[in-house]
Amino acid sequence: MRARAVEEAIPTFCAMCGPGPGCGIYAHVRDGRFAWVEGMRESPLNRGRLCAKAYAAPEWVYSPQRLKHPLRRTGEKGEGKFEPVSWDRALDLIAGRLKEQKEKYGPESLAVLAPARRTYSDFLNRFLVAHGSPNYGHSGICAMQKAFAFSYTLGGTPFPDIGRSNLVVIWGKQPVYSGSTRSNLKDILDARDRGARIVAIKPTMEPDVALCDLWIPIRPGTDAAFALAVLHTVVGENLYDAAFVSEWTYGFEELKDHVRKYTPDWAERITGVAAKQIVHFARLYASVKPACIDHGNGLEHAPSSNDAVRAVAILTAITGNLDRPGGDVFPSGGGMPRPKSPGIKDHYTSEWIDRLVGPEFPKPFQPWMEGTSSAYYRIIESVLTEKPYPVRTIISPGTQPAVSTRGTRNVLAALEKLDFYVVVDVMQTADMRYADVVIPVASMYETDHPFEFTPDWIMARRRVIEPLGDYKSDYEFWFDLAVKMGYGKDFWGGRIESCMNDLLEPLQLTMEELRKHPTGIVFPRKPPVYEKYAAVFTRRSTRLSREPFLPQGKVAIYNTTFEEHGFEPLPVWVEPPESLTGTPELAGRYPLVFSDFHTSKVYNAGWLRNLPCLREVLPYPTLQMHPDAARPRGICNGDWVTVESPHGSMKIRAEVNEGIRPDTVMALHGWWQGCEELGLPGFPLLDGGANTNSMYSVDARKAYDPLTTAMSSQTLVEVKKAD
């Protein structure tokens, strides 16, 4: 038993996941050491609850893999030989190179790869704007792609009003592994307790699916086909809300004709879901009122991603479930005045957009919500192809291209060829051995900024312990670099406190005043407002022209904006680069569908495997497979297996259970780290490792959504017992 004599509990935010503000925690410090955490009951966000990851914070902060001193490369690229330099010297090296390249190649020769969205993301964009580069490298696997399809179909992204719903559809979403402490999971469980029906559409039985009334085990990446067949049934059987359709939608007649060919029998072949189950789902969703769809990023990992989301949006609208109690609703906003955004968005011009090295969204649709952006993978490809021009410097703050984007072989070749590579991180990264300069940054437990907020809660981050090495925060890196580059006037003269105070101005607060509220300020919640159609359907878009998202002021079932720019006006089905139905010629050699999970109960993306308390829960990368797939291959639960696709191979352990389609196998993405304390190994980035990103096609014509550059995560594989 531990004595708990001299202990201080410091209220602050958890920093073990993102995006958005962390949950409120009390960080307990004993004898100057960050010892343990517990949930903050005063936080309206997590109400005292925390997930498993939150408790690993002290192990993260004190990990032997922490970066503590800025490093400069002394050996060859990829060799991993560095010498320590001071913070100031490291920033001089970066600023010197950026100035030289800006002069010689233009400012667009710099690209910053975006991490999973954090509060500092806007400052990366701000730096790029100050520098003159449009190349914010965003990866097409998270909410931005979904928001795009929703905005150009409905005027905005609706969210499920689970608390008032009688049917909740969890579609391509993981409410347990993502934000389990937020209201979403509790709302689903409460809904179930009061008798609402819960349906899950996803390929495997995850913990949330285990609690459902109906599981629709769909083949990975075929959500668009499934949704089109559901539309076929809803339209064909007149299950739609005729009044809403006639008043608030544009192009329903065209949809009627269009979906006639997408029969449930057609979809059964593609999705692997029985036609009668598709029809059953369509009738259920259209008849139980109100019904909501809790849509997740799983919809965004396919070349048909944009159309999958559009089809879901159309389904929500025509069944009368849009912005009505218990349906999918547009946020009404909180009771708190919103702090200013640190993004600079009024600098954009068509000349600026023309300089994008590889637009994430087509140029006519730039800028999007975060600003102008190039696709993460297209920035990397530009280094190899030099088309339209090669990016010369890449800065990776809190992101690891070698495990975070498709085509690991290309990524490593590009990093090898790249003129200048800067890694900015808390922890050693998968590709830092290619870096010219490595910048260590403080964990968010070692800084006293920024403030973070939800629509009804705002709190200042507090420093839990002093920094353990020669480093500052992510924010200070960009502020200091901006000053060295001569962009100080855009960065509050390099003073973070001034910046924070400026952003807080709408609340008539300063950071100092905010800090006087240790657990922050909670604002009263505003009652929701429904049926805001007239306002939402006329919203202006983010494009330069600011033309509205919906030109007709109605739900764009038939999308004239997309049509005008050469894209499909109605949602269509596009096969993944490799699939049982799209490339049957490959199915002999590679008979199983492969995809990956994006989230896990204890890990984030390519992180946290080095923390013993989490690694004990999931010690090895696994391939989930059905007994009917395992048995004929002589594979038993726990065996090491080789998974081979047309593009790469992995060696991981079999996890055999009934909770997956027999024709599909799935693995968790992001494995590379070892865990020193437990003596558990790390894994190679390429063949024989555990990197799912090495398994997929990077064929420019097949692997990405043609409109939103969403990246597919489906291929075909064969699995063998490893020697």
Add this chain to the structure above:
Amino acid sequence: MGRQYGFYIRTERCVQCHACELACNSCNGVERGLQWRKVMDLWRGRFPDVSNRSFSFGCAHCGRPVCVEVCPEGAISKRKDGIVVVDPGKCVGCRTCGDACPFGVPQYGQNGIMQKCDLCRERLERGRQPACAETCPGEALKFGPIDDLVREADGKPAFLLVAPTEPSVLISGGLTNDEIMGLFEFHG
């Protein structure tokens, strides 16, 4: 008459997030490799009619704790509030309790002394709940006097776990007594 504290495990709300395990380890400073609380999974059925249920289990603070009975040193006792505690000064690490417990609860760390869940008794004294129950995102794990929990569950399909030691555990969510006891069959 003292109280008997216990847990109400609503397996229909347990989502296998393991937060309870980590909260327990973190709050109690449990040494690496040991766990006072475990989340266990139970698969049933064949694809696609499958169910996967899980529940979180620590010490059951049994009404008739066999560990207390068998301890040759008298190191384990049951307090008036029902909490079964070990006196580390008396325990000699003979592991008799570990062999006897039907749930495999007793753990032995580097010092060899038995350790296990004590319902976060220091927190209880401060008016708080055990760390596992406080953190549970699904509110699957409820803590309190077992009589109160039984009253709360009135009308719901919940039952007190049946075992010779009379565990202070109320369970709902469709798992049977046999299924749950089956998860522990390698113990006791």
